[in-house]
Amino acid sequence: MSATHTRVPSLVEHQLPQPVPQAELAACPVNEVFRRVGDKWSMLVVILLGKRSYRYNELHRAVEGISQRMLTRTLRGLETDGLVSRTVHPTVPPSVEYDLTPLGRSLLEPLSALADWAVKHEPHLAAARES
CATH class of the missing domain: 1.10.10.10 (Winged helix-like DNA-binding domain superfamily/Winged helix DNA-binding domain)
Structure with a gap:
């Protein structure tokens, strides 16, 4: 999620744009954590x-x-x-x-x-x- 989506209370409550822009995916802190762990x-x-x-x-x-x-x-x-x-x-x-x-x-x-x-x-x- 980009900087504009940092106050999302829950991942399942967040509505992703469709199609998901590559910039959104690249900037997503959740993706970074998943890559690491x-x-x-x-x-x-x-x-x-x-x-x-x-x-x-x-x-x-x-x-x-x-x-x-x-x-x-x-x-x-x-x-x-x-x-x-x-x-x-x-x-x-x-x-x-x-x-x-x-x-x-x-x-x-x-x-x-x-x-x-x-x-x-x-x-x-x-x-x-x-x-």
Whole structure:
């Protein structure tokens, strides 16, 4: 939704113009959030950091299959969006710790609601895919 639609009380109450202009879609803050949490690794990293802070290598070991490059890109994206904080401790070698910011913590509740919905409706979604 563009800047003119920032006071919309609910997504389902918002009437989208039809056809939806590309500029509207590109400027939509909801799209940006969905792009971030909908990528392969971000949601998992946010959930892990919602439990406790992690050092980089701990986080890398906690997520099977993620490359160092992809973990770095994911953490940088989450940090750029203000969801994750990065703290460098002055040790030799330097120790880096990641944690959720207050904004990142505020994302846990809607992510949990989406996860609960997905688990509840998984049989229906699987049946629909099969037909």
